[in-house]
Amino acid sequence: MERLLVFDLDGTLVDSAPDIHAALNRVLVARGLAPYDLPAVKAMIGDGARVLLERAFGGRGQAFEAAALDVFLADEDISQARLTAPFPGIAPAMDSLAEAGWRFAVCTNKPEGPARALLASLGLGGRFAAIGGGDSFPVRKPDPGHLLATIAAAGGKPGAAVMVGDHRNDVRAAAGAGLPCIFAAWGYGPHEMAEGAPIAAAPSDLPRLAAALRG
Ligand SMILES: O=C(O)COP(=O)(O)O
Numbered sequence: 001m002e003r004l005l006v007f008d009l010d011g012t013l014v015d016s017a018p019d020i021h022a023a024l025n026r027v028l029v030a031r032g033l034a035p036y037d038l039p040a041v042k043a044m045i046g047d048g049a050r051v052l053l054e055r056a057f058g059g060r061g062q063a064f065e066a067a068a069l070d071v072f073l074a075d076e077d078i079s080q081a082r083l084t085a086p087f088p089g090i091a092p093a094m095d096s097l098a099e100a101g102w103r104f105a106v107c108t109n110k111p112e113g114p115a116r117a118l119l120a121s122l123g124l125g126g127r128f129a130a131i132g133g134g135d136s137f138p139v140r141k142p143d144p145g146h147l148l149a150t151i152a153a154a155g156g157k158p159g160a161a162v163m164v165g166d167h168r169n170d171v172r173a174a175a176g177a178g179l180p181c182i183f184a185a186w187g188y189g190p191h192e193m194a195e196g197a198p199i200a201a202a203p204s205d206l207p208r209l210a211a212a213l214r215g
C-alpha cells in the first residue's frame with residue numbers, strides 16, 4: 001500500500017513564525033497595543049489564526065475583535081512567503097522519502113486559503129496530494145477527524161499513514177486517528193508536547209523514523 005506522510009505546516013514544514021510575528025504585530029500596533037517578541041508568538045501558534053489573535057489580544061488585556069482577524073488574514077505576509085522558508089533539510093528529506101515511495105499531504109490549523117497560497121509562493125504546492133486547512137472540514141486538530149479527512153482527500157489509508165508535527169495538537173490528532181506521529185523537534189512546541197511520540201531532531205531523521213513506523 002502506498003504510504004502517506006502527513007505534514008503539519010507552521011513549525012514543521014515551514015518556518016513561518018517570522019512572518020506571523022510581523023503581521024500580528026502590525027494588527028496590534030495599529031490598535032495601540034504593545035507588540036510581542038518572536039518567542040512569545042511561537043508559543044501562541046498551533047491552534048489556528050483566530051486562537052492566535054485571541055491569545056495575543058488577551059495577553060494585552062483586550063477582547064478579541066473579529067475585524068482584526070480579517071486584517072490579519074489579509075496581510076500578505078500570511079500567504080506570501082516574505083521571511084518564511086521551509087526549514088533547512090526539509091527539501092532533501094522529502095526527496096529521499098519520495099524516492100522510498102512516500103506520498104505527502106498537509107494537515108494544518110492555518111486556514112486552507114492562506115496555507116495553499118503560502119505553499120504555492122514557496123513552489124511547494126504541487127508536492128501534496130491534499131492540503132487540509134483549519135477551516136476545510138467541520139473539525140480541526142486535535143480532533144482526529146481533521147487528519148482522517150485529509151488522509152481521505154489524499155486517497156490514503158490511515159493504516160499506511162504517519163503524521164509529523166511540532167505541537168500536541170498534531171500528536172493528539174494522530175493518536176485519536178490511530179496512527180503514529182513523529183514529533184518535529186525543530187518546530188515551535190516544547191518537547192513535552194511529544195507526549196511519548198518518537199522525536200525527530202532534524203528533518204534528515206524523517207526517512208528512517210517513518211520507515212520504522214510503517215516499514
Ligand atoms: O496556524 C496555526 O496556528 C498552526 O498551524 P499548523 O497547524 O500548521 O502548525
Ligand SMILES: [Mg+2]
Nearest residue numbers: 008010011166
Ligand atoms: Mg505546527
